[in-house]
Amino acid sequence: MRYLEAGKRHTVRFTLNGRAVEGDAEPRLLLSDFLRQTLGAFGTHVGCEHGSCGACTIQMDGKAVRSCLLYAVQVEGKALTTVENLATPDGLNELQAAMQKHHGLQCGFCTPGILMSLTQLREEEPNADEARIRDVLSGHICRCTGYDGIVKAALDVFGDVFGKN
C-alpha cells in the first residue's frame, strides 16, 4: 500500500509517449503542472485548472483525461500520451494535417487537448458523424475558430462522406 506524506516530494514513475520518465512530486501537485514544470513537456496546455476548458487533455491508458484533474502521484505506472506523440517521423499525422488544411486552429491554445479527445473518438468510433464530433468538441473551449474548421478537419479524417465539404 503506497503512503505518501503531505508536503514532501515523492518519486513518481510512468511512461510518457512510450518513454519511461520519473520525477519528484508532492501529493498535491497536479499532473498538468508535473508534465510542464517537472518534465518540461510543454505540449500540454493549462487553462482553467478545474476540468472545464479541455486545454490540458492528454491520454492515459488510451483514454482522454484532464491532466488538471489528476494528481501526478495517481499515475504511477500508467502509460500516458500527449500531443507530442501524435506526429510521425514524416510530419503531422492525418488529423493534425487536416486541422492545418481546414484552419482548425488560430492561437493553438486549445488544440493539443482537442487533438487528444478526437484521437480517442477516432479509435472508438471511426464513423462518428458531425453531431457526435460536435458533442465531443463541446468538452473543449476554443475562442478563435468558432469550431467550424475543427469540425471540417475531423470530418475529413472520420468516415462521414456526406459531411465532407
Added chain:
Amino acid sequence: MKPPAFEYLAPVSLEAAVAALSNEDAKVLAGGQSLVPMMNFRLLAPSLLVDISRIPDLAYITEDGDGLRIGAMTRHHAVEMSDVVRQRFPVLHAAMAHVAHLAIRNRGTIGGSLCHGDPAAEWPGLVLLLNAQLKTTKRTIPAGDFYHGALATDLADDEILIEIQFPGLAPGTGWGFEEMARRSGDFALAAVAATICLSDDRATEVRIVVIGAHATPLRLTAAEGLLTDHVSIGAAADAAMQEISPDSDLHASADYRRHLVGVLTKRALAAAWKRAA
C-alpha cells in the same frame, strides 16, 4: 488554482481503505472529477486522500438475472459504450450523453458521482428511477434511502460504496430521459426521467424522477398516480410542477425551473409512452 496539501494513500484492499477512512478528515478519491476541482478551488481541504483506484475488481458490468450489477469504480464511459447496458437499460445509455464531456466520462466513476450526491447530476436520479440497491462495505441501501439532502448521503465516514444493483425492467417498459442544461455537458438546470409499463393502452406502472430541481433526486409520486392513459400526460406534468421545491441560482430562477420540469415531464412521458409496448 492549486489544491491544499494532503497525505495520499493508495490501498490495494477494501479493508485497508476502510481502516484509513477512520482518520479525521479523510476522503475517498475515486475518479476525482468532482473532488479534485473542489480541492483546486479550495472548497475542500481533506487531510488524507484514500485513492481506491488501485483496489482490484471494483469496475465491472455483470448480468444478474434480468438485471445488472455495476461496480462502483466503473467509469461513465464504460457504461456509455456497454452493449448490455444499451440492451437492458437504454435509459442509462441515453443519460450518459449528458454526463459532462468525454474526458470527464473516461475518468469519473458511477460510485463517485453517487457518493458526491450533486442533486443536478444524472446518476443519483437514475438509481432512484430504476429502483437500484446500493451495496457498501457495511450493508445494502435502497436508492430511495440514500440521500438526505444536497451532497449529503446515508454513508458513514468509513463506509465505501462498492456495487450498484439494478433489478431487471419488466418486458416492454418504455422510457424517457429529458434534460436541459445551459451548455452541452453542464449540470442539469432540470432533468426528468420516466419509465412506463402499459397494458391495453393504460399505464400500469409509472416511475417519474426529477433531477436538479430539488435538494435531492425526487420521485414525483402524485404525477405518477395521475398518469392513467395517454391523454393524462398533461395533468401529470401539471402535478409534477407542484411537487418540487426548486431553488433560484445564477443559472435559473425557481419559477423557470418549475416551468422546465413541467415541459420536460411532458416530453419524457410522451417518449416513454411511445417506447412502451
